[in-house]
Amino acid sequence: MATNSPSKYTKTAIVLHWLIAFGIIFMFSLAWFMEGLPKEAAKSASFDLFDLGIYTWQLTESVSPRSFYFNLHKSVGVTLLGLILFRVFWRLTHPAPALLKTMKAWEKKLAKASHHSFYLVMILLPVSGVLMAAYSKYGIKWFGIPLIEGLGNIEMREFFYEVHGYLGYILLAIFALHLLGVIKHTFINKDGVLKRMTFK
Numbered sequence: 001m002a003t004n005s006p007s008k009y010t011k012t013a014i015v016l017h018w019l020i021a022f023g024i025i026f027m028f029s030l031a032w033f034m035e036g037l038p039k040e041a042a043k044s045a046s047f048d049l050f051d052l053g054i055y056t057w058q059l060t061e062s063v064s065p066r067s068f069y070f071n072l073h074k075s076v077g078v079t080l081l082g083l084i085l086f087r088v089f090w091r092l093t094h095p096a097p098a099l100l101k102t103m104k105a106w107e108k109k110l111a112k113a114s115h116h117s118f119y120l121v122m123i124l125l126p127v128s129g130v131l132m133a134a135y136s137k138y139g140i141k142w143f144g145i146p147l148i149e150g151l152g153n154i155e156m157r158e159f160f161y162e163v164h165g166y167l168g169y170i171l172l173a174i175f176a177l178h179l180l181g182v183i184k185h186t187f188i189n190k191d192g193v194l195k196r197m198t199f200k
């Protein structure tokens, strides 16, 4: 298994970082797309993903577009939650390389705070989604396999719906800060911080 070099993350940590990052971007795209779909629409067993004409998904039964995209959001979300929990386990057992010596004390504090809050919100967001779906009447199927029966508790579903939405905005804010940090280090400080999270 890969070991930590003093200046880089392990290969496993790098793969997990990019897999989860693109997974989360995909989840936001799915969420915004699916929320705009009408409640009543013709059922189909074939879906052109995001209507882009790139990939068509075939199902064994006909469902409404809203049901297809909601189920996809739940299935990918549960998978991501598994990956995120594994990533946290990996991070705890394989400490991250030390922050650059050239960083000022406030920069180190801000970087650490944003990384830690990233982990916290990355766990709470999908967990609130699981709770929302579990309290709804639909429950959760993982790519068609029944995982959790819906409890049909409207108040609790509404509560976790609100929590899920707010956590989404918090994650977007941390993501924006994270991007600003990468841009500053790459174009202003030119200290190669991005290389720590790539195979280069």
Ligand code: HEM
Residues within 6 Å of the ligand: 024, 027, 028, 031, 032, 035, 070, 073, 074, 075, 076, 077, 078, 080, 081, 125, 126, 127, 128, 129, 130, 131, 132, 133, 140, 161, 164, 165, 166, 168
């Ligand atoms: C990293 C993972 C996730 C991200 C980034 C994410 C993001 C979002 C966002 C931004 C929304 C729209 C909220 C709003 O309009 O206020 C949403 C809705 C939703 N999410 Fe997630 N989510 C994630 C994981 C999950 C999981 C694991 C589940 C369930 C197993 C889930 C179930 C839902 C459902 C059912 C809705 C629609 C609620 C409704 O309109 O009735 N999400 N998600």
